[in-house]
Amino acid sequence: MSEQNLRVLIIGGGPAALTAAIYASRANLDTTVIAGYQSGGQLMLTSEVENFPGFPEGIMGPELMDGMRRQAERFGSKFIDADATRVDFSARVKKVYVDDDVYEGEAVIVATGASAMWLGLPSEEKLRGRGVSSCATCDGFFFRGKEIAVVGGGDSALEEALFLTKFATKVTLIHRRDKFRASKIMQDRAARNPKIEIVGDTVIEEVLGENKVEGIRVHNFKTAETKEIALDGVFVAIGHRPNTDIFTGWLEMNEKGYLVVTNETETNVKGVFVAGDVYDYRYRQAVTAAASGCKAALDAEHYLEALAGEPAEILTAQNW
Numbered sequence: 275m276s277e278q279n280l281r282v283l284i285i286g287g288g289p290a291a292l293t294a295a296i297y298a299s300r301a302n303l304d305t306t307v308i309a310g311y312q313s314g315g316q317l318m319l320t321s322e323v324e325n326f327p328g329f330p331e332g333i334m335g336p337e338l339m340d341g342m343r344r345q346a347e348r349f350g351s352k353f354i355d356a357d358a359t360r361v362d363f364s365a366r367v368k369k370v371y372v373d374d375d376v377y378e379g380e381a382v383i384v385a386t387g388a389s390a391m392w393l394g395l396p397s398e399e400k401l402r403g404r405g406v407s408s409c410a411t412c413d414g415f416f417f418r419g420k421e422i423a424v425v426g427g428g429d430s431a432l433e434e435a436l437f438l439t440k441f442a443t444k445v446t447l448i449h450r451r452d453k454f455r456a457s458k459i460m461q462d463r464a465a466r467n468p469k470i471e472i473v474g475d476t477v478i479e480e481v482l483g484e485n486k487v488e489g490i491r492v493h494n495f496k497t498a499e500t501k502e503i504a505l506d507g508v509f510v511a512i513g514h515r516p517n518t519d520i521f522t523g524w525l526e527m528n529e530k531g532y533l534v535v536t537n538e539t540e541t542n543v544k545g546v547f548v549a550g551d552v553y554d555y556r557y558r559q560a561v562t563a564a565a566s567g568c569k570a571a572l573d574a575e576h577y578l579e580a581l582a583g584e585p586a587e588i589l590t591a592q593n594w
């Protein structure tokens with residue numbers, strides 16, 4: 275088997291998948307990216323990306339993703355703009371299905387990312403990217419000298435609220451219960467921060483504003499009071515959901531559904547590698563996703579090189 279015949283399937287369409295595709299196709303591997311119906315990933319939901327190295331003036335999220343895709347295509351990556359619906363990792367040659375179509379590869383890189391959970395309000399959806407965000411690290415800088423709200427009650431909500439006090443003049447932390455799930459230490463830090471106002475037993479009923487966030491209407495369950503608060507941004511920090519349903523039963527996951535890696539990008543299945551937010555719930559940045567896409571492609575390449583050196587009977591064996 276020559277190196278050109280070795281096939282890599284990449285599932286996902288964000289920075290992790292596209293970086294993996296650039297590296298794999300440039301290494302002369304036959305690379306197919308099953309990029310999903312929403313190809314481009316989470317950065318398609320944002321406007322300006324100011325922290326991706328190499329763009330001193332910033333770059334629009336969709337433009338950055340388009341550039342990564344064209345770069346992968348330049349080296350021969352093929353793209354399928356549909357969601358993988360099923361996988362079969364039982365044999366040496368792995369199968370990925372898109373409905374009834376089947377794609378085969380000796381190695382697979384899973385980079386299906388994660389989706390932020392939202393409140394589900396139409397006004398929230400309308401103003402996403404115009405003051406409504408789910409990423410403090412990404413968008414906090416845009417709120418210098420402004421007033422904002424953070425919604426959520428876990429450690430990450432409190433962490434985001436504390437982080438955002440570096441930019442905002444006031445952070446209203448809105449939680450639907452009176453007690454937080456967050457650790458005591460985080461609660462103490464938030465309570466001690468003079469810029470944070472904690473508002474419990476309260477939900478946001480509507481995000482106000484036509485073209486940008488101008489405020490929120492909130493309802494307090496305990497007092498039955500409804501009021502409007504004028505502010506410039508809303509950070510929803512109620513969790514993320516990794517896109518891993520189709521890997522259930524094949525790949526090891528943690529209790530929240532994130533894929534578990536052994537040895538950098540390897541999974542419990544030989545020849546299946548992971549990259550990006552689908553396993554990395556800690557950093558969740560485009561540059562870290564891209565970096566792990568690079569690592570996964572290099573690891574897949576080494577795996578395939580070793581495979582190419584195997585005797586023919588092992589290579590042709592259905593199961594191994």
Ligand SMILES: Cc1cc2nc3c(=O)[nH]c(=O)nc-3n(C[C@H](O)[C@H](O)[C@H](O)COP(=O)(O)OP(=O)(O)OC[C@H]3O[C@@H](n4cnc5c(N)ncnc54)[C@H](O)[C@@H]3O)c2cc1C
Pocket residue numbers: 285286287288289290291308309310311312313314315316317319320322323324325326356357358359385386387388389390407408409412413517520549550551552557558559560561563
């Ligand atoms: C609003 C917002 C703003 C952000 N701003 C910044 C920023 O300024 N700077 C920064 O560094 N980071 C930013 N981030 C974070 C960054 O976007 C993510 O960390 C990064 O996109 C993760 O890349 P990924 O490739 O792992 O996954 P994702 O970007 O989540 O991409 C995963 C892709 O896989 C696809 N997919 C899922 N399931 C399947 C399937 N079954 N078959 C095929 N495809 C599938 C999805 O549709 C998606 O296209 C932002 C995130 C958001 C939400």
